[in-house]
Amino acid sequence: MNKPAYSLVPFSDFLHLKELVRLKNQTVRLNDWPIEVKGGIYILCILEGKYEWIIEQKRYVLYPNDVVALCPWQQLGSPTNTLEIGSFAWLKLEVEVFEPSGELRLGAWSAIQENDQKLMGRLMVSHAPMVLNQLKQVNDLLTKIEQELKQAEFAYQTRVNQLLDELLVIIVRQQSQQQNQRRDFPKAFEQLEKMLRDNLDYPWTVEEMATVVGLGSTAFTEKVKAYSGFSPLNYLINIRIAEAMRQLRQTEKSLTDIALDTGFYSSQHFSTTFKKLTGYTPGHYRKRQTGDSS
Template identity: 35%
Template sequence: MKDCFVKDISHFDPHDFSANDGEGLYRSHSHKYAEIVVITDGEGYYTSEKNQNIHVSSGSILIVPPHLYHGFVCVKAWKGMSIHLKPQNIPHYCNYQINQLYKHDANKIIATKFDQNDLRKILHSVHQMEDELSMRKTDKFCYDILRNALELILLLIIRHAKQADQEISHPNDEESIFREVLQKIHLNFNTSLKVSELSSHYYLSESTFRKKFKEHTGYSPKQYLTNLRLDEAKRLLRQTKKTIEFISTEVGFSSSSRFHDQFTKRVGATPFEWRMQDRDHMKK
């Protein structure tokens, strides 16, 4: 699928090592793609240039950022799969989820462990993605199904990572409040979010909320929301065949004319012109 955010999904069953029973060491390497690794059987260790040495076994899930040198040693023949993602094409909310995981260090392997119940959910989502990628002819729902499957995988990873995190923030801490605000905005950017509702939920006046929001993000709430909508619109224009009118509604603009005006003002081209220019650029 052209410009899909999933490059490929590969299975290892096990790697073809020279040692007996699939055991062995894989040389350190890096790639420009983000990688999600799911271990379904066996045992081993993942290492990275950040001095990580992570024990993995059935149920282990890892996220490897792009360009990070990493390797692994398999001590008991393992099975699993790797999902390679194109960083520049990852849907905005999935990007937000990944950034939440990397809030402390943006260049390390994130690892967590799932029980069999949640592992089944992960595998079901991966198989959904594989089914969509294997279709000879894609339809307008393909992108959304892939995005929803990736969102579920990342949400489960975040939930387990938070459960394992020993650094629990105080619920009234300002930083944690605005982390929650940003998550709410990223999750509901395409709805009619109102500053008054957000501020009242956290017992803040609108003026205080706007001031604090700009301190944390560098943007007013309205600017931040518009930027999110336009970024997602650009991804949909690039990666799908959905009509411009449909995209304007899907990303949360109240009218296609407002979408057209905001897009042109920020990008310097109309949505149609930008889509054509982007396609011409991809052909070169």
């Protein structure tokens, strides 16, 4: 493997910070940059040069200040295994839990709220691979983290963890905004809708949905209402009940299982909502559909 220009180890105070590397590569190196799983949350920022890499089976051309953020199971590398001339920096975080379902727990070091961590996980999975253009702050933050580690001044451990949080927040926000920049609300809404469907049992809040689209909650609510005719929560309930209707008629699952699968916290809550929307209780609806054959 490549020899980094310098790397800051040991991180004995930071069990979660596995690598922080700044790499300046002055000659073309063969067989030095294969496509491989990087492990951990892997954040890489290009500093100089131009790189053509394969990230999760797709080809990307990266320029200075472009940032890649990978989930622990995702791959990155050069299609020819070659490391071209240039420089870049990365850090790798080992997190407590990160599953392909999007379930994410960073660990005790992070001050990001539990719900926001979960949302971050879902965003990273659904927008994978995250490739962000022109995000200069990432390099600035990486530099600051390096300095903190080197200087080890008063409370530097706290500072490093804060900077790591900031790094993650900036990346998630940029991802959402990049979406919105395209001015294509229908497209952003389509992606949100897919995320909702894939995580129907998750207790979504309006704020979380707004983050996915890259808007504040007020603007988001207005836009959804204008675009879909529904308020965000009503839209969510609508997809939940539509899925419940399908399961009621096409599966043998119990009402409680269907309720929980479609994001209702109890079968009582499910029944009330279902009746209010469709005029039938779930049980009655299921019977009606399999009983009469008109």
